[in-house]
Amino acid sequence: MRRTSSLLPWLLAALGTLVVPWHMQQDGVTLSGVFALGREDAEAASALWQAAAHGRFWFWPVVAALALALPAALPQGRSARQARVLAVAGGLGLLAIVLQGLAIGVQGWSWPWLADTFGELNDRQFGIGLGGTLAMLGFLFLLTDGLARRGLFKGDRFVSGAVGLLAGSIIVFTAWPVLTMLSQMFTPRESLSWSGALLDRVMDRKIWGLACTTANVNCGVFWNTLMLATASATAATALGLSFALIATRTGFKAKKALRLLTVLPIITPPFVIGLGLILIFGRSGVVNQLADSIFGVQLGRWIYGFGGVWLAQVFSFTPTAFLVLIGVVEGISPSMEEASTTLRASRMRTFRAVTLPLMLPGLANAWLVVFVESLADFGNPIVLGGSFGVLSTEIFFAVVGAQQDFGRAAALAGVMLMVALVAFILQRKVVGRRSYVSMTGKGDVGLHVALPDGVRRAAFAVALPWAFLTIVVYLMALAGAFVKVWGRDWTPTLEHFRRAFALEWTVDGALIFAGGAWHSLWTTISLAAIAAPITAALGLLAAWVLARQTFRGRTTLEFALMLTFAVPGTVIGVAYILTYNIPPLEITGTAVILVACFVFRNLPVGVRSGVAAMSQLDKSLDEAAVTLRASTFRTLRTVVLPLLKPAIVTALVYAFVRAMTTVSAVIFLVSAEYEMATVFIINRVINGDYGLAIAYCAVLIVLMMAAIGLIQLLVGRRRLGRRSAAGATPAGAHT
Amino acid sequence: MSASQTGAEVRLIGIGKRYGKVTAVKPLDLTIEGGTLVTLLGPSGCGKTTLLRMIAGLEQPTEGRLLIGDEDMTLLSAGERNVSMVFQSYALFPHMSVLDNVAYGLVSSGLRRRDAQEKAEAALETVGLKGFGARLPSELSGGQQQRVAVARALVLQPRVLLFDEPLSNLDARLRRSMREEIRALQQRLGLTVVYVTHDQSEALAVSDRIVVMRNAEIAQAGTPEELYAQPESVFVATFMGEANHLRGTIERVENGMASVALDALRFALPARGLPPGPVDVVARPEAIRLAAEGAEGMAGRITRATYMGSHAEYVVSTPLGELFVIAPRQRTLLPKGSAVAVMLDVEGVVIVRP
Ligand SMILES: Nc1ncnc2c1ncn2[C@@H]1O[C@H](COP(=O)(O)OP(=O)(O)O)[C@@H](O)[C@H]1O
């Protein structure tokens, strides 16, 4: 029998506590700085050395927990007592780290009552760095090892560790920031106590005002947001359904091209549509110019405001609705409709009485998905909103504006979070209970009944003009990159590309990236490339744990994960700067905060594609591997992962591409050193430099297509043989 | 694979499993001797699979302990128990060749790939699949896939081998031959096997002992003969084969023999510790004899008659109720409606606690 020991996590914790510098180093950890015992400078020393030589007593509990764990971590037998000691020591170590980190900050004690109790502390500390991180991981895995050895998680240390890691990272990177942000609503202001300040912030007329119903002014941003999200969701769902019906139920010739629609939202940077609309309907847009020169009419700035944002959102989110609905429409078992027709129902009656009701939960789902996307959308309102404010832009201006009012931002974000949560819970209710879509994996023979003529005509009448418009918007948007000044000087030029991506050679032949966009492009690509594998790995791990393991707290973990999906990007952005500005985790302005943001914003996508694929993979396959003495990790590596390749591709592509196109959260997190492409573009747009912005977007689109192709090539295909094995065929990824 | 190897004893001590409010297995004790084949038999949903998976380590018992050999395995994970399982769906890895599938467990245990494949070849030969190693599982028939699954489990020389309804995906003829192969292999290698099935004839054919389960608990355990001939409850009697359930009375007990009154009939049957009073009587259909009207016995009338080739089946209406009768070696079928005399053969009749 194998004797397993917990020496590895112990060594990790020991390395972090004893050897490596505990705190974040100003210039990063250098090779010579890694060994941090015996340092003169307390900030560069390891925890043990700080406690021993610099009088930082608060590290002694951490060291003590480490010492306590050692005997139990050694490879000898497996008594129940050892397991308990291990768990307790791991838990104590974590607790000690967290408590000292929260209690002692840059100004000594973090809370006044601590100073009152223990007296002034004439010392301080900065955020944790490599040492602290390693130690936390080490103690975490000691704890999970101990729990597994006590029989939790079926005695499986890997599962236990995975759950610990997931739970820990959700707490640190989602729950904690969101709660910190929400607590900002309560900070007292001027003469107001916390409750007064809260009321003042939340009950703001700028949020709830209904003046627009009586006078010609803007309503509160809450109503604006709600109206916009409702209108966008309704229109996008209707359009998405038309496209889905045409793509699956008619003999329409250009179906392949329609499928292209599913890729568009993934690779389109968030303001391409907005820019396209400006170039068509803006003050110097094509339509306005024509109207002026032919009819002498001034169309004005109508595109800036509700109408424009709504139009842009419908363009942006129709593909999303289509993506959701095509699965729904395809998923309806043809035999249901065939049954209906054999029961003498007409095609119209079949559609109305069978097809439509079966699709209803799917429609509701699509509606809610778009609703939440619209709620969190930042790119379109910032480009086209004008004086029409929504929650996301209002939060942005509360933070970056002259006022720097975090309390107000927190209150707005709280309202937004509430709306998102309500929508999210509704969606779970609608979809959870009544999903009729029957994806059994069994070949369901039969043909879908053709659409009734009326429905077919309606679908075409809605979808075709829209498809045409979409193409025009995209073309215009891209054409803008190739003329000097849109609307005034139509001379073709590559000047915008040159300004963004010029390459020059010095006299001695060295290459200079002279264009203004290179810096942000490299940053974006490298951070996205770092984040994507982490996102995919963590997401699939979570999917596997959720789909395959049963343990206490599983539903809680699942709910917490899905909840991260409901938190809008703007909220996350504000929450991150508020939380990570100060120790114990002082990562604002670093690459870490951006990568963390990407990973935890996109995690749910990885989880969902993983869970979907996993649910089609016969569970007894992993169980067989486990009974064949494969370690859980080996089971994952040799059985689950090879069969999940399509899901891996999906997760990687999504994680990479979304990291490159996201803007709502990162706009708060970028710094001069780490500037992201999207933020660079939005700054150009705000300055009215459309040409360069569009040129950059075009380059991003091409890059992302290349990346998708490359990832698909790298991950490769599954080999399953000529007959596909029963129960072991995950759905192909449509990417 | 050595023929001298003997499987280990398995002891379940007060083991039980609950899923929230649902009790899948009530706490029970069971000892499975080393080198024997024990079947868990029972209707669907009675907890057989759950019990088996607890032995495998795929399910954590809510209470109780599990010993294999002398070692307490309760807290060990599936991979650490030296137990192999053959799944109902076979669970062959679809992306690996047959040989890789069989070698998988060996490689997991740290064997070099070359050695593992050699052993896997040998195991494939044991189950009669020499030369199939390079194929993918999807390129085999159902029966062949089943054999690969068995080879994959066997090659690890597990101390206990578990089968969960291994034959339910095969057709009737293949089922019969596969079950004989499994039994022969188990006896040749001296394996400890726990075998789950809901098919009583399969259980009777392969088992050293049968554990009949009902409603998450053990109804009765014993050898096939014991269970068939001396069921302890009407449930076990009817589950182990066709049986007529009658109500009678014990008039008195003398020297361990009970005088049982069934309507007009009187028998002396082993008392099995039951006191005088009402009692349930179980009569196998082949223990009921039909004679021409007027002969000794209870009067009856045939209400249904079916010719089955090797035997005939009747339903006879009697003062005790409808009786199901199997009459062997009968050339001519007694016509429906004819009056008969009904006698019971004490060999096939037992009394059970009501
Ligand atoms: N994961 C589970 N959650 C809840 N109930 C379960 C679960 N697995 C099995 N059960 C219940 O436990 C009982 C026994 O199931 P099982 O052992 O599969 O029966 P069998 O194999 O005898 O048909 C059934 O009532 C089943 O519904």
Ligand SMILES: [Mg+2]
């Ligand atoms: Mg079962």
